[in-house]
Amino acid sequence: MSARRTVLLTGASGVVGRSILRERTPAGLRIISASHSAPIPEAEEPPVALDMTAERFGLDADSHAALAAEVDVVIHSAGLTEWGLAAERYEPINVEGTRRVVEFAEQAGATVHFMSTAFVAALAQGAPVPLGEENVCRNYIRSKHRAEQLLRDSGLPHTIFRPTNLIGDSMTGWTSQGQIVQLMSDWIGRGRAPFIPAHPGIRMDFVPQDLLSKAVLRAIELGDEQGEVWVTYGEEAMNIETCLQLLVKHAAGRGRSLNLPPVVNADELEPDAIAKTPPMTRSYLSVLRDVSEVTRCSGGVLPTSMPELRERYGIPRVDDTAAYLASLEYAAEYLG
Template identity: 60%
Template structure:
């Protein structure tokens, strides 16, 4: 590997990809995408599609790219919740298989972006997910993709971030995700209650902490390991989260009335009839995320101490980063 390894970044147009393209360190990034992308600090953009054989490239171009690449960061994937299992197969599972084939030809390790929610499906999980859980098909696809990589024999790491929020210092994100959408809804006083299991931590992580960890792993020549990019026992609880929402709402000239927190298994939390459609949707998502967190132990596994010590990931309070994310989102 050269002093500045050449890194093929799949999913360069996604939230993780865009964050990585802002954090480039001592690497040369090739931004791989099938659609429009902000290239950021990428050396160049590579048009390819992980759902297609040879990544959608002609054989000579495929071989030439493999000869150039030292490392692959695989962040391409269908991340939207609520799709049927089969819709996650082409990119999340078969796409990972094709990335592994490319990496084997290139002699390159793979750094795979999974999800901390797989904790709910691993042996020894503290519970099960209901068949209607909106996250379940996505989480299953990520766990299957991890197994594809493990079976491939290609050297690889697995990064398992929890729900991502904006940059730890600025709140910036390339696009809002479910945390920002639901938080804005809460801050506008639209939530009649919040369904959360007792003891669950509200674990969200700034996207730049994930990007820094991945890049430092590449620069350090790390080619194996599983890294839970979460706050674990340091994560805020729902009471802290709601206090931050109230603080943010007050800064925007709104007084946020106290929001009841209800066990998701309580009948009051399950009967959503008569509520507006958006409210029913967000409450259902919150209930399902709480179920995933509880199945994963209530407090997610974490590698944050190791990421700080070994990879120089900065120590940032999740509460501060969450407030900055809310401020950035409201200013867009």
């Protein structure tokens, strides 16, 4: 490990990438930001344009080799994270893109830190119930699961970070763009949900994006080259009743009165309870039901590495309810 290390950050224009760039870069670390085309305001030096879906990232052989000669570490954050798409949509970047990162890292002799998802727990062999074939998250989760396997099979030094649903910065609520938590929360908070389909006992596990960013940079700083890190709250995560009460509090702060929708056991819904609602409502309710199913298939409570992150990496103890409220406030003020 050289005294000065250079990190290639893929997906630098995304939510995780920009959050990482906003953190204090550890001494002796240089970050090369990579993106296909989107701007990266936080980059400290001109970014490189890489196409993760193309051979050699779209570079000629000499340019690819020159980049590999510079890089000691790869943070692989590029990927398609939208849910509900056909399986083949995830293949080019989530799976083949990771394969190209593996090839690059082999040439560079680099360690890879891969941003996966905590939802892969739903596909574990020991999962208490199988994940439904029609679940809106399934194809996305499977693509991340396959990408993880590519890394394991490669023999490269690597870590896998598995964050749950990310929210904004733990203090300010800042995020570069709205995520599913903000979108769903705004919809519920405006009184548009006729009911909330959920499985009994599940937790609403939302983690501030800066906790993930701090953990990744600290792993690099310590020279970690193996491990699976669950960036979740686990047993500490709020339950659904607390989450809904926070939406009431947020709505009141914005001058609105929110009557809480009833929480309905997702397994006891009438067959057409969701299907007979208007199209947008049907879409949102389906996502709520399917994400709840993912959590149930993960045991109801997601696995967590939070105690180890606090002890080994010095990740601050952040109350998830306060961070959630900050994220709601930021989204309402700046994300429309």
